[in-house]
Amino acid sequence: MVNMKTVLVTGGAGFIGSHVVDELIRLENKVIVLDDLSGGFEENVHKRAKLIKGSITDLELIESLFVEYKFEYVFHLAAYAAEGLSHFIKRFNYENNLIGSVNLINASVNHNVKCFVFTSSIAVYGAGQPPMTEDMIPAPEDPYGIAKYAVEQELKVSNEMFGLNSIIFRPHNVYGERQNIGDKYRNVVGIFMNQIMKGEPLTIFGDGAQARAFTYIKDISSVIANSIFVKDAYNKIFNVGTDTPITVNDLAEEVCKLFNVEKKTIHFEERKEVKHAFSDHSKLRKYFGYQIRNSLSEGLDKMSKWVKEVGVRQSNDFKNIEIEKNLPKSWLTE
Numbered sequence: 001m002v003n004m005k006t007v008l009v010t011g012g013a014g015f016i017g018s019h020v021v022d023e024l025i026r027l028e029n030k031v032i033v034l035d036d037l038s039g040g041f042e043e044n045v046h047k048r049a050k051l052i053k054g055s056i057t058d059l060e061l062i063e064s065l066f067v068e069y070k071f072e073y074v075f076h077l078a079a080y081a082a083e084g085l086s087h088f089i090k091r092f093n094y095e096n097n098l099i100g101s102v103n104l105i106n107a108s109v110n111h112n113v114k115c116f117v118f119t120s121s122i123a124v125y126g127a128g129q130p131p132m133t134e135d136m137i138p139a140p141e142d143p144y145g146i147a148k149y150a151v152e153q154e155l156k157v158s159n160e161m162f163g164l165n166s167i168i169f170r171p172h173n174v175y176g177e178r179q180n181i182g183d184k185y186r187n188v189v190g191i192f193m194n195q196i197m198k199g200e201p202l203t204i205f206g207d208g209a210q211a212r213a214f215t216y217i218k219d220i221s222s223v224i225a226n227s228i229f230v231k232d233a234y235n236k237i238f239n240v241g242t243d244t245p246i247t248v249n250d251l252a253e254e255v256c257k258l259f260n261v262e263k264k265t266i267h268f269e270e271r272k273e274v275k276h277a278f279s280d281h282s283k284l285r286k287y288f289g290y291q292i293r294n295s296l297s298e299g300l301d302k303m304s305k306w307v308k309e310v311g312v313r314q315s316n317d318f319k320n321i322e323i324e325k326n327l328p329k330s331w332l333t334e
Contacts, residue, residue, distance in 0.1 A: 005228075009070045010056055010104065011078030012049065013040030014181045016119065016171070016224075019217050020075055022047050023225035032069055034062075034076065044178050066111045074108050075117045075230050076097045076101060079148075082186040083123050084271055085331070086144035086188045088323045097147035105151075105158055115165040115228050116155060122172035122239070122279055124149040130211075130245070132279040134170075134237045141274060152237065159235050169236040171221075172279060176217030176299060177306040182313030185331065188248060189214060191253045193304060197312045202256075202263070203330060206270030208249035215241035215280035216299030219292050223284070230246035233287045239279035242292050254297065258304045268330050288332075 007024055011017035012033030024031050031049040034056065045051045054061045056078050064207065065071075079097050080086075086093045100117070108116050123145030124138040140146045155166040173188075181190035192202050220240050229234055246254075256263040284290040295304070321327065 003218050005072045006069055007031050008034060008065065008069070009049075009074045009075045009077065011040065011076075012046050013037055013042060014077065015040070015079035015176075016217065017075075017172055017222065018044035018046070018178055019176075020077060021046050024075075025049060025223050027225065030063075032065065032071070034065065034253035035037060039080065039180055039183065041178075041180075045058050051282045056103055056263050057095060059103055062103050062107050066107045070275075071108075071111065072114050073117065074104060074113050074115075075224070076104055077119045079119070081121065081144065083142045083144045084273055085185045085318065086142050086147075086208045086327075087272070088321050088327050089318065090143050091322055092320055093143045094147055097144065101151040102154060103148075103162070105154055109158060109162045109167045113164065115167060115234060116225065117167045117227055118151060118155060119224070120148045120152055120168050120170045120237075121145060121245065122170050122241075122277055124170065125277070125279075126150065127274045130276050131243070132239065132277070133320070134239060134283055135331050141272075159300070165234045167235075169224055169227075169240045170237065170254050170279065171215065171220055172239075172241045172277065173212045173214045174217055174220060174241070175214055176303050178217075178334065179303070181307060186313040187257065188251065189270060189300070189303065193259070193307045194313060194315070196255065196261055197307065202252050202265045204248055204252065204265050205268050205273070205328070208252070208265070209245060209275075210248045210273070211245040211252075211276040211278065212248070213245045214251065214296055214299075215240045216294040216302070218297075218298075219294055223288050223290055227288070230287060236283075236287070238284045238287065239281050240284055240290070241279065241281065242296070243278070243281060244296070245276070245278040246296065253280060253305075254300060258300055261303065268328060271328050
């Protein structure tokens with residue numbers, strides 16, 4: 001039996017974060033969740049975890065939590081993960097995804113945290129030739145990816161300067177239960193399922209030939225939660241997810257089949273995004289013995305059953321658009 005650790009999970013009421021919390025609780029850890037519930041839901045949080053409602057941008061709150069709970073490990077999953085929208089909400093993106101992360105890194109250094117686990121993103125790579133490997137030099141093409149890469153670099157220098165250990169994961173296109181299917185700006189699987197439930201056509205940017213490797217949530221949450229016990233993984237970066245890409249058009253076909261509906265789509269103007277993005281996971285397999293246990297069809301089937309149980313979620317417009325120039329028309333109003 002693993003000795004109980006006191007762990008902070010930011011974004012633990014959100015999609016990936018809540019599944020990581022479940023695994024940490026299963027491992028008999030004491031888990032404190034910090035989440036402002038801007039994208040997550042209170043019901044996502046495991047009943048044995050303690051939820052603190054608040055933001056990673058609140059310096060006083062962060063300091064008080066580190067003093068009170070004396071965290072041994074930090075799992076930082078809180079983020080507003082919308083690559084496309086990040087062009088139009090630059091200040092919001094950097095305040096939350098970069099400055100909020102620096103607040104946590106500072107506190108982790110000052111309070112001698114043993115390891116800081118950070119979920120970065122495949123977005124750091126930009127338009128490199130897929131499959132992306134960890135030894136590629138990142139060249140992010142959107143403010144979200146820029147913020148994630150900046151945090152990665154900050155963790156690197158914080159290890160060199162202060163001895164703060166970290167593990168960085170770069171997940172991509174994760175889907176599954178508890179995804180916020182009402183968020184129209186990110187997570188295409190959830191968007192498609194919500195649109196089908198509402199009797200609407202599926203919306204696709206451009207020709208739909210964009211290729212992504214979609215990963216079922218429970219194929220990554222366990223490896224993230226257990227990573228702190230793999231000391232050889234400390235101060236390294238890992239791609240995490242499935243290997244096999246699929247086009248957005250083919251994904252739409254798969255989702256429609258699951259819901260037994262005819263495929264009806266609307267194609268919007270192409271937006272600025274990386275056309276093909278998927279990564280190699282050889283390094284992850286080497287250090288963690290990583291294996292994908294759910295095929296795309298199996299994962300989509302599990303998610304669709306959950307979606308049918310929870311029902312439609314209404315989409316809300318992002319209220320603080322900072323730049324409207326070149327904002328996709330479908331994002332201007334609901």
